[in-house]
Amino acid sequence: MKVIEIDNLKKTYSESEVEVHAVNGVTLDIEEGEFTAIVGPSGSGKTTLLNMIGGLDIPTSGEVIIGGSNMNHLNGSELTDFRKNNIGFVFQAYNLIPVLTAKENTEFVMKLQGKSKVECEKRSKELLESVGLGERINARPNKMSGGQQQRVAVARALASKPKFVLADEPTANLDSKSTETLLDIMEKLNKEENITFVFSTHDARVVKKARRVITLEDGKILSDVRKNGGE
């Protein structure tokens, strides 16, 4: 089943008199349960593409359809609600809310969804345990390592039971051990719970784990390779 449908997506920045085509006519579909890496050199349009898929950036033209909803037809508040209910985000710089504990960060989106306290607590505990942070649920971000923070970010992204998770360079700030742990967790969640992951990355270790690798160059898809088994 298609989770994301992208049709001839373009994003053009007009800075001074020069037009920059960050994304230039991308068309692709992402199926449920895929573990996809979008790769390419700096400036190839990976992050811009991811932002448009996530409804954070508005395309110049083209369409992004998620679960049958055309993102172009949603206004600001509708987009915010759509993201809350359908998309999980993992950022390069973790971006946890500094005044909340790991548990509270994980519960945050669920509470925005209006879920009950009991449900929030149960799921946040489960998720934090699944990312190996069952013992650190009451720690605030400033008391955790980068790797731990990124694992909390993954737990937060999954808490709202999204249709897919977008991860923008999730391992860029992590050491190799933390990267390995994080990737193992995400791969496990993908395989066991059929959660769809879409990464933008430079990291060869992420590419190695991905079962589908889309290579961008100058805003266009250079290659789209599906691997068998991921390894």
Add this chain to the structure above:
Amino acid sequence: MNRLFKMAWRNIWRNRRRTLITAASIFFAVFFAIVMRSIQLGTYGHMISQSIEKFSGYLQLQNPEYFDEPSLDNFIENSDDIIKKLNATEGVKVAVPRIETFVLASSGHQSKGVLVTGIDPEQEMFVSNPEHMLAKYKLTPEIVEKLLTETNLEKKQIELLKFNENKLYHDLDRLALDLGLNPSDFEQYHGLLNKYASYSGEYLSKNDDGILVSSRLATFLRSTVGDTIVLLGQGRYGATAAGLFPIRGIVRVPSPDLDNKLVYMSLSRAQIFLDMPDMLTSIAMNLDDNDDMFDIQASINSTLDKEKYVVKNWEEINPTLKQQIDGDDKSGQMFLGILYFIIFFGIFGTVMMMIAERKREFGVLVAIGMRKSKLAIILVFEMLMVGFIGTVSGMLAALPLVYSFYVNPFHITGEMAKMYEDMGFEAVMPTAPVEGYFAIQGFIILLMVIVACIIPLQRIRKMKVMNALRS
């Protein structure tokens, strides 16, 4: 809402120093605003109390012509019925008959225009209460010399003693205060004062032929109890009014202006002196609740024979005092406005700094699904909390100070006191009771916080998530 409140509370302590500095600036603004406002309102209240409640009354019943032409020719009849009717009016505490006119007073080579006030000595106790103002002590040169030679006063107290020489006092507590002495330490001087500074004097009886003279006027006329002074003026319809009046007592009137010119006379004697049998110039009234003044005035006026009577309020009778208070009030409010204006920019700067510092975080919150309206609520909560901390602590700090000076007004001494008295004010600095003006400061801070949040909230509304995430 509870979650947003919790987040806001934690957020304000992320930058503890900034929060404390902002709260401190609000604290000082509220503290000084309350203390200043309290002194202002207290001073106005005191001025009104001294000049209005304890002299002219809040309302006066007069002949309709008297207001424009305050002549004895424009009299009202001294009718028990009307006084009874006024006393029975709801909201009127007391109504007392008066005759007031200006005459020339003379004693020896000294003469001066004075305000003669004919009073019913018994009823007047409920308004200006001259008996309570009767001077019982005088710092005569003799007692000053005794105190200098026989006691161990400090240098500052000696200066104050010399400064207050010849002043009259109703009680020893006030005398101690003027000398900068604690009343409890002052007991050691009581013997000397009772022996050398006691001042005889008595209140007027119903048909007394004598008069009470205000203390500054008595000093000017170089007269004292037992002396006789000449009063010369014009009675009703231009008749000559002249007479010799023995001084029964000296009254120390709190208002320096009145203390320079006031002569109390019994009503019956004034009616003879001014050829006004069974006539009055006014009936002065005090009220149960002064806030009801205009309503009571209108109510009485509506029941009176408009040809014969009119009721005027103190603001009409004494427009100078009203203007003086209004003018000072406006300048005080302007000063407070400037103070709050400065504080406003402190709050505004803090909010702007907060959103600039946390732009990326705001972007993340919106990206993961928080509506901008909720983000705005958090920001407003944060500023309200800082405002609340500063305002409440400012109020709590001001409370004991204001209350303490309300119960024991600060008496100004020395040159400053002289300056106050020269300006016509009694040299005291009272504060107003703890009332609505406390709450107004909290309301102003609340308003400032809301206004200071308008531009930052607009920025949040217009925030582009991508730009925020990139910041």
